[in-house]
Amino acid sequence: MKLLELKAGQGKVDVEVTVKSKAEPRVMNKYGKELKVANAVVQDESGEMKLSLWNDDVDKVNAGDKIKITNGYVSEFNGEKQLTSGKFGKLEVVGASSPSVSDSAEDDSSFKKPKKEKADKKTKKEEEKEKAEDEEFEADAF
DSSP states (O other): OOGGGOOTTOOSEEEEEEEEEEOOOEEEEETTEEEEEEEEEEEETTEEEEEEEETHHHHHOOTTOEEEEEEEEEEEETTEEEEEOTTTOEEEEEEOOOOOHHHHHHHOHHHHHHHHHHHHHHHHHHHHHHHHHHHHHHHHHO
16 A cells, blocks of 8 residues: 555555654543654655554654554544554554664664773772772871
């Protein structure tokens, strides 16, 4: 299926799309339950459409990801079609966006080692300072 072919009220939607953008998530209360929701824009070769992300899907998806929606649903809000995985559908990330430099630095052990060495050196400096203070205290006591 292509986004351009989808109609409002259509169910059983199976589509693979790329996430173009994702808005900041917000929290709402419905029927006494706290729900997390974020809007996104997805695209394929036929066009683009809004995507509503709910609860766990909000944190699962990022801009640039390629996602697959199985058994999704198309609704209409303010005259615009919106795609969602819905209550009975499934959303899965099939191609993650490239990690940012800071993400890759955190995952790369070569970046962690210098930080650890600095921490070890700092600890050694602190130990030396404490030892010197102890020796000074003992010298003053006698």
